[in-house]
Amino acid sequence: MEQTVVAAVKGIVGAEHVFDRFEDRYCYTYDASAVTAGKEGMPALVAYPGSAAEVSALLKLANEYKFPVIPRGAGSNVSGGSIPCAGALVMVLTRLNKIVGIDRKNMVAEVEAGVITAEFQTEVEKLGLFYPPDPASKAFSTMGGNVAECAGGPRGAKYGVTRDYVLGLEVVLPTGEIIKTGARTMKCVAGYDLTRLMTGSEGTLGVVTKVIVKLLPLPEAKKTMLAIFDDMEKAAETVARVFMAGVIPTTLELLDNIYIRNIEAAVNVGLPVEAEAVLLIEVDGDKEVLDKQVGIIEGICREQGATVKVARDAKEADELWVARRAAFAAVSRVRPTIIGEDCTVPRDKIPEMVRIIRAIADKFDIIIAVLGHAGDGNLHATILTDERDRDEMARVEKAAEEIFRATLAMDGTLTGEHGIGLVKKKYLPLEVGEGGMMAMRAIKRALDPNNILNPELV
Amino acid sequence: MEQTVVAAVKGIVGAEHVFDRFEDRYCYTYDASAVTAGKEGMPALVAYPGSAAEVSALLKLANEYKFPVIPRGAGSNVSGGSIPCAGALVMVLTRLNKIVGIDRKNMVAEVEAGVITAEFQTEVEKLGLFYPPDPASKAFSTMGGNVAECAGGPRGAKYGVTRDYVLGLEVVLPTGEIIKTGARTMKCVAGYDLTRLMTGSEGTLGVVTKVIVKLLPLPEAKKTMLAIFDDMEKAAETVARVFMAGVIPTTLELLDNIYIRNIEAAVNVGLPVEAEAVLLIEVDGDKEVLDKQVGIIEGICREQGATVKVARDAKEADELWVARRAAFAAVSRVRPTIIGEDCTVPRDKIPEMVRIIRAIADKFDIIIAVLGHAGDGNLHATILTDERDRDEMARVEKAAEEIFRATLAMDGTLTGEHGIGLVKKKYLPLEVGEGGMMAMRAIKRALDPNNILNPELV
Numbered sequence: 001m002e003q004t005v006v007a008a009v010k011g012i013v014g015a016e017h018v019f020d021r022f023e024d025r026y027c028y029t030y031d032a033s034a035v036t037a038g039k040e041g042m043p044a045l046v047a048y049p050g051s052a053a054e055v056s057a058l059l060k061l062a063n064e065y066k067f068p069v070i071p072r073g074a075g076s077n078v079s080g081g082s083i084p085c086a087g088a089l090v091m092v093l094t095r096l097n098k099i100v101g102i103d104r105k106n107m108v109a110e111v112e113a114g115v116i117t118a119e120f121q122t123e124v125e126k127l128g129l130f131y132p133p134d135p136a137s138k139a140f141s142t143m144g145g146n147v148a149e150c151a152g153g154p155r156g157a158k159y160g161v162t163r164d165y166v167l168g169l170e171v172v173l174p175t176g177e178i179i180k181t182g183a184r185t186m187k188c189v190a191g192y193d194l195t196r197l198m199t200g201s202e203g204t205l206g207v208v209t210k211v212i213v214k215l216l217p218l219p220e221a222k223k224t225m226l227a228i229f230d231d232m233e234k235a236a237e238t239v240a241r242v243f244m245a246g247v248i249p250t251t252l253e254l255l256d257n258i259y260i261r262n263i264e265a266a267v268n269v270g271l272p273v274e275a276e277a278v279l280l281i282e283v284d285g286d287k288e289v290l291d292k293q294v295g296i297i298e299g300i301c302r303e304q305g306a307t308v309k310v311a312r313d314a315k316e317a318d319e320l321w322v323a324r325r326a327a328f329a330a331v332s333r334v335r336p337t338i339i340g341e342d343c344t345v346p347r348d349k350i351p352e353m354v355r356i357i358r359a360i361a362d363k364f365d366i367i368i369a370v371l372g373h374a375g376d377g378n379l380h381a382t383i384l385t386d387e388r389d390r391d392e393m394a395r396v397e398k399a400a401e402e403i404f405r406a407t408l409a410m411d412g413t414l415t416g417e418h419g420i421g422l423v424k425k426k427y428l429p430l431e432v433g434e435g436g437m438m439a440m441r442a443i444k445r446a447l448d449p450n451n452i453l454n455p456e457l458v
Numbered sequence: 459m460e461q462t463v464v465a466a467v468k469g470i471v472g473a474e475h476v477f478d479r480f481e482d483r484y485c486y487t488y489d490a491s492a493v494t495a496g497k498e499g500m501p502a503l504v505a506y507p508g509s510a511a512e513v514s515a516l517l518k519l520a521n522e523y524k525f526p527v528i529p530r531g532a533g534s535n536v537s538g539g540s541i542p543c544a545g546a547l548v549m550v551l552t553r554l555n556k557i558v559g560i561d562r563k564n565m566v567a568e569v570e571a572g573v574i575t576a577e578f579q580t581e582v583e584k585l586g587l588f589y590p591p592d593p594a595s596k597a598f599s600t601m602g603g604n605v606a607e608c609a610g611g612p613r614g615a616k617y618g619v620t621r622d623y624v625l626g627l628e629v630v631l632p633t634g635e636i637i638k639t640g641a642r643t644m645k646c647v648a649g650y651d652l653t654r655l656m657t658g659s660e661g662t663l664g665v666v667t668k669v670i671v672k673l674l675p676l677p678e679a680k681k682t683m684l685a686i687f688d689d690m691e692k693a694a695e696t697v698a699r700v701f702m703a704g705v706i707p708t709t710l711e712l713l714d715n716i717y718i719r720n721i722e723a724a725v726n727v728g729l730p731v732e733a734e735a736v737l738l739i740e741v742d743g744d745k746e747v748l749d750k751q752v753g754i755i756e757g758i759c760r761e762q763g764a765t766v767k768v769a770r771d772a773k774e775a776d777e778l779w780v781a782r783r784a785a786f787a788a789v790s791r792v793r794p795t796i797i798g799e800d801c802t803v804p805r806d807k808i809p810e811m812v813r814i815i816r817a818i819a820d821k822f823d824i825i826i827a828v829l830g831h832a833g834d835g836n837l838h839a840t841i842l843t844d845e846r847d848r849d850e851m852a853r854v855e856k857a858a859e860e861i862f863r864a865t866l867a868m869d870g871t872l873t874g875e876h877g878i879g880l881v882k883k884k885y886l887p888l889e890v891g892e893g894g895m896m897a898m899r900a901i902k903r904a905l906d907p908n909n910i911l912n913p914e915l916v
Contacts, residue, residue: 196654
């Protein structure tokens with residue numbers, strides 16, 4: 001990058017918010033995915049803008065000097081959505097970290113992009129309100145990043161994903177214009193839905209600087225239970241049956257024996273290490289209906305041959321959640337490289353999908369553990385491998401492709417909540433077809449004519 | 459239109475599905491808005507395609523011969539979203555009228571674009587499932603039209619709008635490519651969210667031919683009540699208070715005295731004709747919680763000085779709904795022209811908005827009745843006028859513009875559910891700004907380079 005450009009960047013955000021030493025830049029060559037930019041993809045500069053106006057000025061500069069810009073929150077995405085390319089400016093949004101306001105009367109909040117998801121949730125809950133999206137990374141992920149990736153989480157079964165809560169945005173377009181999309185109202189159909197177009201666009205169509213979200217009243221109570229199965233097939237079948245009984249649980253998580261054993265070894269909360277599968281189920285809402293819902297779910301689980309334990313108090317429920325949250329860390333003791341897929345299928349296809357995943361693991365002689373937000377069909381087939389083992393990695397890649405093709409064959413999607421990123425870029429045409437790719441590329445070109453923002457993703 | 463083109467259109471859809479006589483074409487110069495194309499905007503031809511492939515062939519022809527295409531379902535939109543221009547082909551989608559499937563296990567349905575909303579809802583409810591969006595036009599509006607307009611309705615307060623239920627689409631792009639967007643799964647973040655970009659795009663970015671929607675379990679029970687106020691201000695204040703108490707009613711409709719008197723005169727169900735305002739409130743869900751919710755709402759209404767009547771049975775509840783549904787027809791007895799705005803404001807701004815609407819009515823010496831889906835801040839300020847009275851119409855236009863500006867000043871939107879259409883086209887920049895207009899126009903040009911689909915709307 002020319003020294004005049006570096007000087008201009010420093011002029012915009014202040015020299016103290018710009019990093020250009022090799023060691024500093026190297027820290028931005030990876031995110032939470034298995035992809036790294038490496039030395040070949042070293043960014044030229046890292047800048048922390050302090051306002052939408054500074055983001056705008058940086059993007060105008062990028063268009064003038066034609067350098068790529070990689071926007072980034074906490075970099076906690078697992079799809080390779082914030083990996084730089086050579087000569088890029090990495091733009092980190094974490095200085096925009098103010099909760100602008102929580103409007104209790106209208107159950108709406110406005111936050112800057114760099115606000116940490118869990119910290120926002122804590123503030124909201126103090127007022128008796130509720131922001132449901134709960135990605136596994138919520139303790140460090142940012143609200144802007146959640147929007148860029150359309151983050152999901154275990155509560156998706158009942159409450160949906162980030163998209164369902166975003167009412168409006170302040171976005172800086174790739175060419176530098178600052179726009180406001182959506183409204184602070186529950187309904188808005190004025191013009192094209194730029195709010196949802198931006199949501200999940202992985203930093204390729206604009207840089208989110210502010211987010212306006214809808215809130216709900218905090219549910220009065222919740223009940224948590226664990227259903228223990230000695231037959232994976234039966235556990236998987238149970239998922240659709242619960243919904244068909246008219247009960248929509250907040251979360252319905254499926255964990256296989258690999259997960260159960262490794263979690264128990266890690267956190268020691270008394271999980272049944274012999275079980276083939278467990279379902280971790282939570283319902284929330286008015287006190288008056290929870291016992292009824294628990295009764296219905298318990299009945300269905302028992303019919304399917306499960307043993308059911310309902311947490312007696314908050315402490316027991318918390319232990320179950322500690323176990324669930326430890327899942328990814330726990331399986332990383334098995335092999336050093338963890339590749340978490342997030343193929344999603346219609347709920348009634350979960351048993352078939354689990355069978356297919358197991359058959360593929362056998363066929364390619366690799367380990368695939370299964371954990372899933374089964375309530376919304378979102379299975380995290382987790383490949384436990386070692387990226388240094390080239391031969392195994394070749395088999396892993398083939399296995400992943402077979403999982404993708406099987407998913408699409410049963411009307412599923414390659415990604416329920418992680419995003420396409422660099423990781424699944426080459427498979428996207430399988431899902432959306434040539435026409436879909438054409439439309440997406442046309443939109444990218446229309447809004448980003450110089451291909452400035454996250455150019456390698458599209 | 460050249461005879462070769464007419465012949466080609468007949469070749470594509472069959473001569474029996476093409477109308478070219480003046481009298482026939484004239485029938486397509488208007489929709490449910492106050493706008494008409496008139497003789498100047500006479501379409502050249504009306505065609506009823508029978509498949510996505512035929513829609514595609516028509517659009518390819520349109521790109522070759524450069525004629526505009528106006529897609530249309532039932533034409534029940536009230537924003538001038540399906541008004542033709544001179545020389546256009548009107549493309550009516552009502553032959554695509556099959557419910558492709560209702561998947562009970564996954565609570566997902568697939569319908570062709572021309573399926574009537576209410577007929578679909580009836581089929582879904584037979585299976586114990588629920589499709590919440592309920593635009594006033596549901597008895598004749600089409601599912602494809604609902605998607606094109608992102609239709610709302612009274613249940614929006616609790617259940618949201620069409621956007622919240624559309625999981626995927628089959629869409630024919632303006633250039634003729636048939637694409638599938640979204641998935642049949644609850645979550646999908648593969649590529650840009652073309653599903654929501656198309657939803658609410660008013661037939662300018664694509665022709666929807668199939669819709670995949672999410673369904674819910676049919677609520678077990680509901681309770682309906684009427685709160686009668688002798689003070690409009692108090693009624694308007696009640697709205698936000700109900701939500702702040704943690705209760706989310708299915709519907710919360712506000713009707714002013716003009717509506718109350720005219721509805722009662724029309725349907726005679728015993729509405730309180732002296733009341734300044736009423737709130738029609740419904741809650742639904744599990745039986746166990748309805749009485750509690752009714753109690754909370756009743757308490758708040760009484761605190762606000764209202765008399766509350768809870769419907770004792772389904773018959774009494776139905777009468778209230780008959781009254782509500784008769785609203786627009788009932789006020790059309792006052793003056794021959796009804797202009798229903800749908801400005802939407804944050805819930806706590808409803809009292810102020812109602813005051814402003816009344817002041818504007820006084821200032822311009824016109825009649826404005828107020829009815830609203832107050833639960834989501836969506837107020838239908840209804841201007842009762844006579845389009846033949848030029849002087850009054852000039853005042854009506856000024857009044858509408860003042861309502862729009864007041865709405866935007868309180869962080870509201872020009873349209874909660876009706877769409878921009880031709881009716882509000884000139885006001886859209888007030889809401890989305892020059893940057894927003896630029897982005898929207900860029901997207902339109904990208905997907906529709908020859909400006910074929912509904913060209914006068916953008």
